[in-house]
Amino acid sequence: MNDQFEPVIVGFLCNWCSYRAADLAGTARIKYAPNLRPIRVMCSGRVDPQFVLQALRSGADGVLIAGCHPGECHYVNGNIKALRRFMLLKKTMEQWGIEDERVQLLWASASEGTVLAAAVTRMTEEVRALGPLRWGEKVLIDNRAAAYAVIQEAQHDR
């Protein structure tokens, strides 16, 4: 075991292209970073921004949304909706203070096992370089504990 930080990346992969790309990467025995936790959704257009926020809130260090290439969506334009949401989501990520590399959108067709594998490896390294997100522990500081500590210290001094 080494002490290297291993990021947790939650992946929302569409049933028709990207999940099959991941499947293909597996059957083709392509080696790539084991940090992705894939979740199959029917379409990248199914990915509610709430899912992304919930993943980040619950301890994920990054979120990958993967769908079919534009023009190849099983539902014609679900991936275009995903792209529109993603671009607005990215704008809000800037406000939340979450780095661009932590939330990524990828197009990978069913035959592109290598594309998916390479993207997961690349994203893992990018997130590893940023360090852990740990929203619950690092960002949501417990107000009460901090306040009581200061008051108790003051009372102790007295």
Next chain:
Amino acid sequence: MTGNGKPKLAMYWASSCGGCEISVLNIHENILTVDEVFEIVFFPCIADFKIKDLESYPDGYIDLCLFNGAIRNSENEEMAHLLRKKSKVLVAFGSCAYEGCIPALSNLTTKEATFNKVYIDNPTIDNPDGIFPQLVSKVDEGDLFLPNFYHTVKSLDQVIDVDYYIPGCPPEPHQIWAVLQVVVGALTEGLPLPPAGAILGAGTTALCEECSREKHEKTIKRFYRPYEIQPDPDQCLLEQGIICLGIATRAGCGALCPSVGIGCRGCYGPPDGVEDQGAKMLSAIASVLDVGDESMEEDKLEELIQEAVDTIADPVGTFYRFSMAHSILKRVKNGKGAV
């Protein structure tokens, strides 16, 4: 303490503007009925009550406590705990207590930046020595304590158990009266109270159900800020490119803002089944953007979408204007979220 047998009513403000109290008084002559049915035992906005009065009551003495305001500092939180102890039924009254409201927008920045804005970098402030309020000040007579200003604004239910919620900024008087009637019925005639944790005085669906504007399929090319456009009086505001949070907001107010040409601000919070109002709004608004299609080159497509997205100023502040404290992420990471 008088023993007249009337149920006891309290109303308290934490981090709030006082609009909720005004809204209660806006039930007009019905306030006389409230006075007839209830004995008001703690209501600092309208009568002189002290904390020591409240402390002197036995636990569970207050039958109905309407608590408005968010939890901004340690004093707000102490009062919340005290009122919880003294109250049988405690209601998070109004958007601040329910989900953070405007005070929680400061979760877009840091406590330090807020202090700097209020006490230093402000045209109406003259503070050459850069003095900030201190938690403890040592003076000859002893130590003086100020409430601790929290890093993150919380909603009431994040510090104590809440029995019911009444959303709205402020709640609409007719909705307040409807809720009070239910409580009065329960107290005087033994009628059943709603299930614990219920959101009272509001609908369950999205606001669009109550809005009388004409709605068609939404295809939006870009968004307009209010000063950039003269809205059509009959058509759905969102269809005209005016950001209206109605599609991600609970019904209950009767669509007051859209009826006068202002997009819904979202003060009634998310409808049933939605956890994060802002994310849901983001999702809805992005998917009705009608720029680019699947036949385009990727670069062109992204460019067009980016242009349209850039017409939305301050998306987090807009979509989470009232629900920041109840959102999934609750605050920003580095304090640079305010734009």
